[in-house]
Structure formats: structure tokens, C-alpha cells
Amino acid sequence: MDKPQQILIVGQGLAGTLLSYQFLTHNIEHKVVDNHHANSSTLAAAGLVNPITGRRYVKSWMIDELLDFAKPIYRGLERLLDIKLVTHLEVIRSLQNVSQENLWNTATSRPGYNEYASDNDSAGSYTGFVNQRFAYRRIKQALQVNVSELIKAYRLFLQEKDMLIDDDFNFSFKPKMNEFSLYNSRFSHIVFCEGYKAVENPFFNYLPFQPSKGESFELEIHGLIPMEILRDEIFLVPMGENRIWSGGGYAWKYDDDFPSEKFSAEWTKKLDDLLMAEYRINTHRAGVRPSVKGRRPLLGKHPLYERLIIFNGLGTKGTSLGPYFANHLYEYLFEDGQLLNEVNIQRFDVK
Ligand SMILES: Cc1cc2nc3c(=O)[nH]c(=O)nc-3n(C[C@H](O)[C@H](O)[C@H](O)COP(=O)(O)OP(=O)(O)OC[C@H]3O[C@@H](n4cnc5c(N)ncnc54)[C@H](O)[C@@H]3O)c2cc1C
Incomplete structure (x- = not known):
């Protein structure tokens, strides 16, 4: 693509933020429209x-490739925004019985696993705070990136x-135009990064x-300063000082994207099963992940309107996929790069 006039990015979750940062570092003029994170998966x-x-x-x-990419990108954002985003942590993996232990041992003895798996058999800083499990192992080179602070900053x-x-982006524009006059500016291309709200995008909802x-x-667990991530039936993730994130759940049918009583009851039970210590829940959040059948990101130009572009489908793994594929899309658009077949939206027929 020749150097464009100006690009409009729709949505400033993790995808829109990382793409905007790519454009910024390559001097691609652009603006970002976002409805103040009203429907944000990233915030949860x-x-x-x-x-x-x-x-x-x-x-x-x-x-391997995603980590190589993610670390310098998040470091660059830390410098740009003057905030701390990344914490390097190990994951303590609980194993509940001998068959899980055997499965772990077999899986991690394969080539390429040495740098990520270790045999350390303890609950680390959680010892005495959680119910003891059959065995523990460790996963090395995990990262916790403060993505909610990132998008706010x-x-x-x-x-x-x-x-x-x-603003809430309005789709009543003509897609066949060579440029789009929107928000008192002229844009040569629009890149949609609306997370799960793409289901309401008339151009890409196919x-x-x-x-x-x-x-x-x-939450806070009384007396615990967590030093690692714990992956038991549920995750406990240190968020700085004594703050701990715990969450998950996959609801494929839902009425809204707000916190629910149902989750609250289910997750409190899971926490009660895991924790021996007193705990206090401070905040409850919810979000809808932009998951995709086949679990691969969605990148590319609309098959009929090539000035409309999508960067979405980060699913459950936006933190690792986002930096690599934001750069991948940039290279495709401006450096004559080829999109990986696995992420190219051409793999799906337009309806
Ligand atoms: C509970 C939970 C835990 C998770 N944990 C992890 C984790 O540990 N690691 C990980 O990698 N991933 C995790 N994820 C997934 C992660 O949140 C996503 O992969 C990623 O944040 C998606 O980013 P996105 O920018 O595509 O979407 P979003 O974050 O949803 O951003 C889309 C943005 O577009 C805006 N928008 C939408 N439509 C419009 C419109 N018409 N006009 C203007 N603005 C619009 C929205 O308000 C929002 O700000 C988790 C998700 C959930 C729900």
C-alpha cells in the first residue's frame, strides 16, 4: 500500500492499542475512535x-515467536507511557493426581519444553494459604501484563x-468510497478492532x-504477598502488592456483558475450595472475549471493500497474540508482507 492519507482505527482495546502503537512507531498518520471501553474484554x-x-x-x-515479540513491544509502551506494565513470573501448576503427573512428565519431556517447564515441587508463596495438592510443577517465562492500565494510559x-x-462508531457510511469523510477528517482506510462487538459490524459479521x-x-488473601501465578482449578494472578486477580468462565450465551450473580456464586465456591486463608473480594468485572471458531486471529482486507480492514479474533490470548499480529498486519499493509494463511480472513467465504 502507498503511504495512506490517514487511517481510522475503530476500537481501543488491546488490539486497537497495539495497532495504533505500530502505526505510531512507523509514522503512519491515524486516529482512534472508541466508545470509552464500554464493551471491553481487555479491562476484565x-x-x-x-x-x-x-x-x-x-x-x-x-x-517462542510471540514471546520474542511481546517483550520489546510492551517495554516500548512502558517507556512511552511511563508506567510499569510487565512482570516476569513463574506459574505454579497444581497436579491433582498421578495421571496428571504422568501426563505432565510425558508432555514436558518433549524437545522444546525444557526452557518452559521445571520440576520444582512446591506451592511456593501460596504454601499454607491453599489446600495442598498431589504435586506441583513450574512453568517458566510467563508474563503478566497490566493490560487494563495499558489501555487506560x-x-x-x-x-x-x-x-x-x-464516540460509538456509526456504520452509516458508503464502503465503496476511495476515502471516508468522518469526524471532520478524511480517512483512506478503516481498521476495525472492536473485539466481540464485531458481530454487529455489517462488513465483517460473516x-x-x-x-x-x-x-x-x-481480591486480597489475608497475609499473602503472592510471588508466582498459581494455576489450580482456577488461576490466582499477582497484580502488584497484595492484589490478586482470579477469573475465567466461558459463557457462550449471555444477556449482557456485565458482572453476574451466577459467576459470583460459582467463583466464590471455587475460591472456598482452594483457599485455607480468609480473603476479601474488592472488584468484580466482566468482559466478552472475541473468540473465533478455529481459535486463530482474524486479519486482512474485506474481500469486496479493500479499504476496510480487520484486526480481531484475539480470543483468550490477546496479550501474547496482539503484539506479534499487530506488527504482522502493519507489514502486510505497508511492507508488502504476506499474511499467514492461518490468520488471513480469506480462509472464510464472504456471505
Ligand atoms: C475474564 C477474562 C480474562 C482474560 N484473561 C486473559 C489473559 O490472562 N491473557 C490474555 O491474553 N487474554 C485474556 N483475556 C482475553 C483478552 O481480554 C482478549 O484477548 C483481548 O483483550 C481482546 O482485545 P480486543 O481489543 O480485541 O477487544 P476489546 O478489549 O473488547 O476492545 C474492543 C474495544 O472496542 C470498543 N468498541 C466496540 N465497538 C465499538 C464501536 N462501534 N465504536 C467505538 N468503540 C467500539 C470497545 O468498547 C472496546 O474498547 C481474558 C478475557 C476475559 C473476559
């Missing part, structure tokens, strides 16, 4: 990058630079979104 997230995931203990897709940065449009609602608590 722990910002965890966990290299070994799931019940089969497998390495996350492309984790980046919003202020955009405001100061007069690059933020505080893509197989499968949004899933999740919720989270921020």
Missing part, C-alpha cells in the same frame, strides 16, 4: 502469557495528541465469531 483480563496451557500441557501456538496519550475520537463471556475478581 489478567493479561497473562502462559507458555504451557490446557489439560494436556502443550506449548501455546507460536509461543494509552487512551490518555491519544487524547493528549488529539488522536482520540470519543466471520465465525464465537464470543465467550468471562468474569473476574480482584
